[in-house]
Amino acid sequence: MLEQIRSYLNKNMALTDAQFETISAxxxxxxxxxxETILRAGEIGTYSFFVNKGLLRCFSIDEKGKEHIIQFAPxxxxxxxxxxxxxxxxxxxxxxxxxxxxxxxIPKDFFEQAALLVPCLxxxxxxxxxxxxxxxxxxxxxxxxxxxxxRYLDFIHLYPNLTLRVPQWMIASYLxxxxxxxxxxxxxxxxxxxxx
Amino acid sequence: MLEQIRSYLNKNMALTDAQFETISAxxxxxxxxxxETILRAGEIGTYSFFVNKGLLRCFSIDEKGKEHIIQFAPxxxxxxxxxxxxxxxxxxxxxxxxxxxxxxxIPKDFFEQAALLVPCLxxxxxxxxxxxxxxxxxxxxxxxxxxxxxRYLDFIHLYPNLTLRVPQWMIASYLxxxxxxxxxxxxxxxxxxxxx
DNA sequence: CGAGCGCTTGATTGAGTTCAAAAATCGTGG
DNA sequence: CCACGATTTTTGAACTCAATCAAGCGCTCG
Numbered sequence: 157m158l159e160q161i162r163s164y165l166n167k168n169m170a171l172t173d174a175q176f177e178t179i180s181a182x183x184x185x186x187x188x189x190x191x192e193t194i195l196r197a198g199e200i201g202t203y204s205f206f207v208n209k210g211l212l213r214c215f216s217i218d219e220k221g222k223e224h225i226i227q228f229a230p231x232x233x234x235x236x237x238x239x240x241x242x243x244x245x246x247x248x249x250x251x252x253x254x255x256x257x258x259x260x261x262i263p264k265d266f267f268e269q270a271a272l273l274v275p276c277l278x279x280x281x282x283x284x285x286x287x288x289x290x291x292x293x294x295x296x297x298x299x300x301x302x303x304x305x306x307r308y309l310d311f312i313h314l315y316p317n318l319t320l321r322v323p324q325w326m327i328a329s330y331l332x333x334x335x336x337x338x339x340x341x342x343x344x345x346x347x348x349x350x351x352x
Numbered sequence: 353m354l355e356q357i358r359s360y361l362n363k364n365m366a367l368t369d370a371q372f373e374t375i376s377a378x379x380x381x382x383x384x385x386x387x388e389t390i391l392r393a394g395e396i397g398t399y400s401f402f403v404n405k406g407l408l409r410c411f412s413i414d415e416k417g418k419e420h421i422i423q424f425a426p427x428x429x430x431x432x433x434x435x436x437x438x439x440x441x442x443x444x445x446x447x448x449x450x451x452x453x454x455x456x457x458i459p460k461d462f463f464e465q466a467a468l469l470v471p472c473l474x475x476x477x478x479x480x481x482x483x484x485x486x487x488x489x490x491x492x493x494x495x496x497x498x499x500x501x502x503r504y505l506d507f508i509h510l511y512p513n514l515t516l517r518v519p520q521w522m523i524a525s526y527l528x529x530x531x532x533x534x535x536x537x538x539x540x541x542x543x544x545x546x547x548x
Numbered sequence: 549c550g551a552g553c554g555c556t557t558g559a560t561t562g563a564g565t566t567c568a569a570a571a572a573t574c575g576t577g578g
Numbered sequence: 579c580c581a582c583g584a585t586t587t588t589t590g591a592a593c594t595c596a597a598t599c600a601a602g603c604g605c606t607c608g
Contacts, residue, residue, distance in 0.1 A: 216493050224496040226489060239486040242479070248490070278474065283438070285481040290435040292488040293422060294444070297412050299495040300420040300528040304564070323586065332496040337564055339588055500596070519554065533596050535556055 157185045161206045161260050164232055168283055169276050179270035179277070186261045188212070188253035195237060195251040200244060203261050204236030205229070210257025211321065214249050215329070225330040228254075230318060234284060236262070254322065299332060305341050307331045353381045357402045357456050360428055364479055365472050375466035375473070382457045384408070384449035391433060391447040396440060399457050400432030401425070406453025407517065410445050411525070421526040424450075426514060430480060432458070450518065495528060501537050503527045 158180050165171055185208070188194065194212065195201050205212060212229040214237070226249060229235035240247040241264050263269075267281040298307050308331055312319045319327070328338040354376050361367055381404070384390065390408065391397050401408060408425040410433070422445060425431035436443040437460055459465075463477040494503050504527055508515045515523070524534040 216497065218497045222497070224493060226492055226496075238482055239489075242482050248493070282478075282481070285478070285485065286434055286438050288485055289481065289488065292485065292492060293435075296422055296488060296491055296495065297420060297444070299492065300422075300525075301412065301414045301418070325586070329496075334565060335587075336566080336589085340564085343588080521554070530597060531555075532557085532598080536596085539556080 157208065157258075158183060158260065160208050160232065164206070165277075165280060169274075169280050171274065175274050178273055179266075182263055182266055182269060184261050186259055188257045188259065190253060190256045192253045193250065194253065195240075195247055195249075197248055197250050198246045199240075201237040201240035201247055201251075202264055204234060204238070204241065204266075205259040206234050206262060207231055208258045208260060210253060210259070211255040211318070212251065212257055212259065213254045213326075214251050216249050223329050224332070225326060228315060228318060228322070228330065230315065230321075234262075238285075254326070304331060304333045304337055305344065307333075308338065308341050308345075353404065353454075354379060354456065356404050356428065360402070361473075361476060365470075365476050367470065371470050374469055375462075378459055378462055378465060380457050382455055384453045384455065386449060386452045388449045389446065390449065391436075391443055391445075393444055393446050394442045395436075397433040397436035397443055397447075398460055400430060400434070400437065400462075401455040402430050402458060403427055404454045404456060406449060406455070407451040407514070408447065408453055408455065409450045409522075410447050412445050419525050420528070421522060424511060424514060424518070424526065426511065426517075430458075434481075450522070500527060500529045500533055501540065503529075504534065504537050504541075 158176075161183070162171065162176050162180075165176075186205075188210070194205075197217070207229050209231060212233075212235050213225060214227040214229075214235060215223045215225045217223055227235060235251065237247040237249060237251070239245060267277055271277040271281075298310055302310065308327070311327060311331060324338055324342075325335040328335045331338065333341075354372075357379070358367065358372050358376075361372075382401075384406070390401075393413070403425050405427060408429075408431050409421060410423040410425075410431060411419045411421045413419055423431060431447065433443040433445060433447070435441060463473055467474045467477075494506055498506065504523070507523060507527060520534055520538075521531040524531045527534065529537075
């Protein structure tokens, strides 16, 4: 069950069997059923998750009750409200399972503890934070500069397999447009002979 | 000249005179004249900056030559293309000095080196990364869910003193709208007796 | 003092929204 | 496995917010 996270870590650092054995003592697997809520805005997060199978999701809900999707986490992605966890603050976002999901539960202090044995895990953690920042910078840039169609094309490039797994209204929510608009964008692309 | 960064660090951790003395050996001050370019998209970054006085700025330029501002860094803010620095990749963004600016130059490996003497600087670095992530998550959420007016009100709340220091077209660029639209948003707010 | 830049204002256009309803798809229980 | 209800997607029409295009004003700085 932990093979996936192990091979993820191994892409960025070397980890012996013994080392992984030790640090993984603090890890456990949890499954979420489709639609299950993981964390509500206002609550304080205590765990991060690494998705083995399925799909988790982070979103906000505005005053009108409309959802705005901040992040999708399919297989081999991490997701967590790091701020809520680190600063012990109520989260601004909701987290739920969009599909039946199996995830590795990462305790609050996992990296600190594990780094006592395998110091370069700190560096690993650092790399993940940077990747997350790069990802969000790109997203901000897209939201500032690209049209709905460009953002959609970028989405299917970024998450090729999600395009079919996720309901269209969620993709629309991620892109910052209405489901109706996304439907029209897709129609236009089809007309232009685009194969999605 | 380094008092500012010292007091910034001291807000999050304890630092003795001797410790600061040692780690600051790697720091130097640099000034940028108004309009000076610091890093161009495509180049690889080598330094981060902590702004003592003035204003630095990170932005992209789209195919049509239009600027989109990702971040402002006024006094006591950090700015850097951490990804370019960490992964040795060409940057996606431009960095320049919007005002005459005095900044502390932070070398690539400053935190790693300094942490050898003051380990909790690693933690400090971690906190800064998290703050940056929180900041960007909020920005993404605003871009997904708020109107131009709401985003402008949020901006003047976030950067109260920038509102007057920065040309309006730059604020518009940060908000993701045109200068003309911002002008109209402000006119509307004035009509509604809003004191900006 | 004039050229250039930034801001405003007006008129027009356009991308995307809203509201409404039909069509397609999905899921669940019989 | 089918049928029925619910959800999702599509389509249409009217509308709205913000973009674009264009002109004019006011400052500042050379």
